[in-house]
Amino acid sequence: MSDDKQKTYLFDNPRNVRRVVVALVAACVILAGLDLVVHRHVSHPWEAMFGFYAVYGFVACVLLVLLAKEMRKLLIRKEDYYDEAPPTDNPPSGEDPGA
Numbered sequence: 001m002s003d004d005k006q007k008t009y010l011f012d013n014p015r016n017v018r019r020v021v022v023a024l025v026a027a028c029v030i031l032a033g034l035d036l037v038v039h040r041h042v043s044h045p046w047e048a049m050f051g052f053y054a055v056y057g058f059v060a061c062v063l064l065v066l067l068a069k070e071m072r073k074l075l076i077r078k079e080d081y082y083d084e085a086p087p088t089d090n091p092p093s094g095e096d097p098g099a
Helices: 014-037 052-075
Strands: none
Touching: none
């Protein structure tokens, strides 16, 4: 394969991206329409609200992202974490290294 011709992928073409977006919007519209027609057996009164599961899913995803941003502050490592020198194998003072 020459350097002049690079491999093209499915989503390199903007037309394919547009098709996927249109398909997802169509699926959302169909599911929202079915929410008006399909009878659901609910356990709690708020589950019967129109679009409850869509709102619930959106809020859950937003909360997960916000929680992950806060967790990052606790779990982050220094930028040069993997470039640091490994700890030395010197025994603590007072011990005999040959024993």
